[in-house]
Amino acid sequence: MLLYSHVALLISLDTAEGPEADDVSHHLGLAQTQVRRIETVSLSPEGTRKTQVSRIWQLDSPKDATCAAHDRLVALLDKIEPHTQQVRALDPKHRPWLDLLFHVTPQHSSGITGEFGLFMMSRDVVSRVAALDLSISHETIWYDHPDWGLPWYRRLLRRLPGSAIHP
Numbered sequence: 001m002l003l004y005s006h007v008a009l010l011i012s013l014d015t016a017e018g019p020e021a022d023d024v025s026h027h028l029g030l031a032q033t034q035v036r037r038i039e040t041v042s043l044s045p046e047g048t049r050k051t052q053v054s055r056i057w058q059l060d061s062p063k064d065a066t067c068a069a070h071d072r073l074v075a076l077l078d079k080i081e082p083h084t085q086q087v088r089a090l091d092p093k094h095r096p097w098l099d100l101l102f103h104v105t106p107q108h109s110s111g112i113t114g115e116f117g118l119f120m121m122s123r124d125v126v127s128r129v130a131a132l133d134l135s136i137s138h139e140t141i142w143y144d145h146p147d148w149g150l151p152w153y154r155r156l157l158r159r160l161p162g163s164a165i166h167p
Contacts, residue, residue, distance in 0.1 A: 004103040005065045007072035008033070009080055009134075011057040011096045024057050024094065028086045030079070033060040057094075069100055069119055077128050088133050097135040104142060 013020045013035070021035045036056040044050050061076035076098070080087060090096055100119065119138055121129075129136060 005069075005101060006058075007061040007063075007069060007076055007100050008098070009059040009076060009096060010099045011090070011094045013055040013057055014093060021055065021057050024090070027090065028083050030059055030083055032057050034058050069102075070121065070125070073098070073100065073121070073125060077125065077132075080132060081128065084132055097137055098129065100136070100138045102140045104140060 011024055013024070021032060025031050036058055038054050038056065040052050040054070042050050042052065059076070059079070061072040062079060063072040063075040067075075087096060
């Protein structure tokens with residue numbers, strides 16, 4: 001079962017705040033779907049927590065999750081290609097890429113054994129992406145099946161020898 005997905009052009013922004021997203025939109029001649037704000041926490045060598053904020057400019061495919069991933073990618077390329085020169089002229093610090101992300105649950109409640117995700121691109125699509133000089137990221141992230149009743153830590157504990165926890 002598909003929980004979430006996106007097929008999008010993503011562009012890294014420099015600053016956590018500021019007009020940079022508008023500058024990228026103006027340069028490309030495309031309005032972003034959203035600007036994602038991402039906070040990551042790291043531990044410094046001194047042992048203190050440090051929060052780092054980054055932002056991602058995102059342009060989603062015009063087709064939604066009801067369409068095949070390949071069709072969503074083609075629709076996104078159709079939208080981006082008239083702006084090829086602008087995409088290629090972006091400052092390298094922005095590192096634009098195409099991102100295909102899928103959050104799914106296994107098809108069977110017994111687990112994901114034997115299940116896999118497959119995404120194939122036609123030669124034409126590969127050529128179109130290469131002409132834009134973009135990288136591609138593809139992720140399929142598996143989440144627990146909704147029929148799994150036990151929390152993950154209880155499932156882990158019941159696998160331990162001598163555990164008192166039974167299914």
